Amino acid sequence: EPEVTQTPSHQVTQMGQEVILRCVPISNHLYFYWYRQILGQKVEFLVSFYNNEISEKSEIFDDQFSVERPDGSNFTLKIRSTKLEDSAMYFCASKAGVLTGELFFGEGSRLTVL
């Protein structure tokens, strides 16, 4: 069964360092998302991406964050200068099309900022 894959599963970084989280969405899906879950808190929407551009972003998704789909398969989330409060589980998700509601999630990348 097709699935969304994410790498790395866990990354530890020093405050101020750049981090790139990678995702391979399901191959025929058109919509891509990043969500964040701080330990013990609810899952929060960060950004949605469609047709090679950001379609919507939340207040969390500030100038330190960026996304891109460099090669038609990978979908990446970059945090330019990590802060302690960026420590969280980051989930990538994809959706097939406009009329389908279901998002398929990856297993997440745990980011720990020291």
Added chain:
Amino acid sequence: AQTVTQSQPEMSVQEAETVTLSCTYDTSESNYYLFWYKQPPSRQMILVIRQEAYKQQNATENRFSVNFQKAAKSFSLKISDSQLGDTAMYFCAFMKHGIRGGSQGNLIFGKGTKLSVKP
């Protein structure tokens, strides 16, 4: 803005029994989806069941069913014949329905209910 509220932080149920998880939401939208996602300790979020707001019939998926009360903005999940593998965090989520590009699709999640199924 939409909000989703899950008032039960934790619940437990004996194996083979039935349990109901509560969810309420607030929105001014008329067209939307509601979902229940399961997040087991393995952490991947898995769709359990979904409901389209324009459908009056409650969705069912095997042992999982919902009680969707649109006027009351309530969307509870019933798990029948609970199994040990149902132990997980359950999230209720809301999504606006739209046709303009990818603008719909961001899920609004509740805080989750931790369900423990006891043998």
